[in-house]
Structures are given as C-alpha cells and as structure tokens.
Amino acid sequence: MIANQNFEELLRGHGLRATPQRTMVLEALTRLSHPDADAVYGYAQSRFSSMSLATVYNVLDKLRQVGLIVMLDLHGRRYFDLRVEPHDHVRCRHCGNLADVARDPATRLVMPSVASWVIDDQELVWEGLCPNCRQAQ
Amino acid sequence: MIANQNFEELLRGHGLRATPQRTMVLEALTRLSHPDADAVYGYAQSRFSSMSLATVYNVLDKLRQVGLIVMLDLHGRRYFDLRVEPHDHVRCRHCGNLADVARDPATRLVMPSVASWVIDDQELVWEGLCPNCRQAQ
DNA sequence: TTCGTTGCTAATAATGATTCTAAATAAGGA
DNA sequence: TCCTTATTTAGAATCATTATTAGCAACGAA
Known part of the structure; x- marks a missing residue:
C-alpha cells in the first residue's frame, strides 16, 4: 500500500x-x-472522471521509458506491471491467462554477447495450460 | 534447404x-x-499469386496450434519462427529490431511449479540496444 | 504569490494489424 | 471419379494503439 504522496515523489x-x-x-x-491499458483506464477514470484513454497510453509509455514499469506484449495485447523485485510470468497457451512466477533460485541466466549489441535486461515467459484450460481438455 | 515435398510430409x-x-x-x-504476417504474405504471394492475407493468418495460426512454429508478440506485432533447435531472441528497446541469440551453455532454466498449472515451455527475450540505436544515442 | 515557460491532457480522428463472414474451391478418402 | 469436409478467398468489420491539436496545469523564477 503506497500513499499518493509517495507516487508523487x-x-x-x-x-x-x-x-x-x-x-x-x-x-x-x-x-x-497485469492490467492492459483499458483496465488501467477503467480504474483511473472511476476516481478521476475527466481522465482520457489517450492519457493512459501516454502515461504508461512514459513510465516505461523511465523504467518504472514493464510492458508485456502477449496475444496481441499489452499488459503492464510495476517493476518490483524481478519475477517471471507464465501464460496459458489456450486462453492467454497470465500469472506471476517466482524465479527458482537455481535458475541461472547468462547474458549472451551479441556482436555490437548492448544487452541489459531480459524477460522470461513460461508457457503451458492454466487450471481451467487443463480441465477443459 | 527443405524441399516442398518435405513440407507436405x-x-x-x-x-x-x-x-x-x-x-x-x-x-x-x-x-x-522472423517475418510478420505481412512479410510472409509478400513472399508467398510472389510465388502463388492468388494467395490472400487472410490465408496467411489462418495458416500461421494452424501451424502454431500444432507446434510447428513459434509466435513472438513484440511491440504490438507478431513475428513467426520455425520451431528449430531452441534459441532465444534479443530485441532493441529503441527500434524494435529482433535477432536470434544462442543460449549460453551455462544458462540453467529451472521450470517453476505453479499451483495447478502444467508448464512445458518457455520463451526468453533479452533486451537492449542494437548497433544502430546505440550510435544514435 | 504571480507569471511564464514547458510539458501534459483531452477529444477526436486516423491507422493498421488481426479477425470475421459467407461463398467458392480443393484435398483426400471411398 | 465422386463426396464430404476442410480450406481459401475477398472484403468488411473490429479494436488496440497512435497521431493531432488546442486548451490547461505543473513548477521554477521573480
């Protein structure tokens, strides 16, 4: 629970x-x-009624640029996540459902060296079937 | 180089x-x-002129369903990749450029266990600046 | 506190990738 | 060859995202 004053700082x-x-x-x-832009819009607009969807997109992009949030492109939509302690995600191959995953301590990701690139981050998405879709099969 | 007959098989x-x-x-x-649907369409249509873009989308989705290809959702577009020996990708944070990356042998990915999920695959995307964008900065 | 600059927001239109629909066509088994 | 069923086609429709532009607000300086 973060107070609004802290958001401003x-x-x-x-x-x-x-x-x-x-x-x-x-x-x-x-x-x-993991809201998409529209879900963020729904939340924000209910407390700040003049807010527009375009502003949500603007703000999300700005926050991403400065590294405060992470953007996930999945099944043709964008989802957003505060950049808190590093964690990974798992997505359902069937319905697209998305969940957080703690990284196993034994996992080691060795950053590749690719000619002339500067690489400084990574995104790991696991894939499988969520409980609902597993039953439906 | 795979012959068409092999594709059919x-x-x-x-x-x-x-x-x-x-x-x-x-x-x-x-x-x-890593073509997107439009690039696939351009290639395929030049050799099979009646081919439609809708068919490209249909086929790509079918191939993905049976696991022959992998779909990458990046910066609001979808890119496709034959599912050959496992490899990772690196994308440019600035221009969206995409490249293949060989996985470092020291990398260990331990599959997480998430309650009631069946997880069987993963996608690892590194992020940074490509040679062009690094110079431009 | 007021002012001025600069950056932000709102409304709306535009874009563009992807999906849908319905009718025509082709694949592959009998 | 014929039949059944899946596939393809063309075009329209959808929908997330971006662009545009005029009005407004944040915040540093006076």
Missing part, C-alpha cells in the same frame, strides 16, 4: 512531473494484476 | 492437409528471418 525522482493522472495510473498498477 | 505428419498455400508459408518461414 517516485515520479519526481524519475524526472517526471507529478500529475494526478500519473498518480492514478500508478495506483491502478498497484491494485490490478 | 511435415504437414501431413502433423495431421494437416497439404495445400500449396501451407507449403508456401512454410517455405517463407525457412527463407525469412
């Missing part, structure tokens, strides 16, 4: 102006699980 | 009817590097 600490719209988006991201 | 071996459209899509996937 977080924003300023990353060189961004603290606006109520940005605060609301951050709040939505702490409350919802 | 490959298709039938996976329970699919062997059509010239499907053969062309498979051929495109062996020739192009």
Whole structure:
C-alpha cells in the first residue's frame, strides 16, 4: 500500500512531473494484476472522471521509458506491471491467462554477447495450460 | 534447404492437409528471418499469386496450434519462427529490431511449479540496444 | 504569490494489424 | 471419379494503439 504522496515523489525522482493522472495510473498498477491499458483506464477514470484513454497510453509509455514499469506484449495485447523485485510470468497457451512466477533460485541466466549489441535486461515467459484450460481438455 | 515435398510430409505428419498455400508459408518461414504476417504474405504471394492475407493468418495460426512454429508478440506485432533447435531472441528497446541469440551453455532454466498449472515451455527475450540505436544515442 | 515557460491532457480522428463472414474451391478418402 | 469436409478467398468489420491539436496545469523564477 503506497500513499499518493509517495507516487508523487517516485515520479519526481524519475524526472517526471507529478500529475494526478500519473498518480492514478500508478495506483491502478498497484491494485490490478497485469492490467492492459483499458483496465488501467477503467480504474483511473472511476476516481478521476475527466481522465482520457489517450492519457493512459501516454502515461504508461512514459513510465516505461523511465523504467518504472514493464510492458508485456502477449496475444496481441499489452499488459503492464510495476517493476518490483524481478519475477517471471507464465501464460496459458489456450486462453492467454497470465500469472506471476517466482524465479527458482537455481535458475541461472547468462547474458549472451551479441556482436555490437548492448544487452541489459531480459524477460522470461513460461508457457503451458492454466487450471481451467487443463480441465477443459 | 527443405524441399516442398518435405513440407507436405511435415504437414501431413502433423495431421494437416497439404495445400500449396501451407507449403508456401512454410517455405517463407525457412527463407525469412522472423517475418510478420505481412512479410510472409509478400513472399508467398510472389510465388502463388492468388494467395490472400487472410490465408496467411489462418495458416500461421494452424501451424502454431500444432507446434510447428513459434509466435513472438513484440511491440504490438507478431513475428513467426520455425520451431528449430531452441534459441532465444534479443530485441532493441529503441527500434524494435529482433535477432536470434544462442543460449549460453551455462544458462540453467529451472521450470517453476505453479499451483495447478502444467508448464512445458518457455520463451526468453533479452533486451537492449542494437548497433544502430546505440550510435544514435 | 504571480507569471511564464514547458510539458501534459483531452477529444477526436486516423491507422493498421488481426479477425470475421459467407461463398467458392480443393484435398483426400471411398 | 465422386463426396464430404476442410480450406481459401475477398472484403468488411473490429479494436488496440497512435497521431493531432488546442486548451490547461505543473513548477521554477521573480
């Protein structure tokens, strides 16, 4: 539970102006699980009625640029996640459902060296069948 | 270099009817590097002129369902890759450029156990700056 | 506190990848 | 060759995302 004041400090600490719209988006991201832009919009607009969907997209992109959030492109949609302690994701091959996964301590990811690239991050997505879809099969 | 006859066997071996459209899509996937649907369409249509874009989408989805190809959702687009020896990818944070990456032998990925899920695959995408974008910065 | 600059937001239109629909056609077994 | 069933086609429709532009707000300086 993060207070709005802390969101504002977080924003300023990353060189961004603290606006109520940005605060609301951050709040939505702490409350919802892997929301897409539309889910963030639904949450934020219910507390800040003049908020527009375009602003949600703007803010999400800005937060991503400064590294505050992570963007997940899955089955033709974008989902967003606060960049908290590193964790991975698992997605259902059948219905697209998405969940957090703690990384096994025995996992070792050795960063590849690719000619002339500067690589500094990674994203690991596991794939399988979620409980619902497993039963349906 | 795979002959068309082999593509047909490959298709039938996976329970699919062997059509010239499907053969062309498979051929495109062996020739192009991480094409999106439109690139596959461009390749296939130049050799089979009646081919439609809708068919490309149909075929790609079918091939994915039977596990012959892998689908990569990146920066709002879908890219396709034949499922050959496992390899990872690296994408440029700035321009979206995509490249293959060999997995370092020291890398160990321990499959997580998530309650009631059946997990059987993973996708690892590294992120950074490609040579072009690194210079531009 | 007020002012001015700069960046942000809102509304709406535009874009573009992907999916849908229905009718025509082709694959593969009998 | 014929029949059944899956596939393909063309075009329309959908829908997430981006672009545009005018109005507004944040925040540093006076």
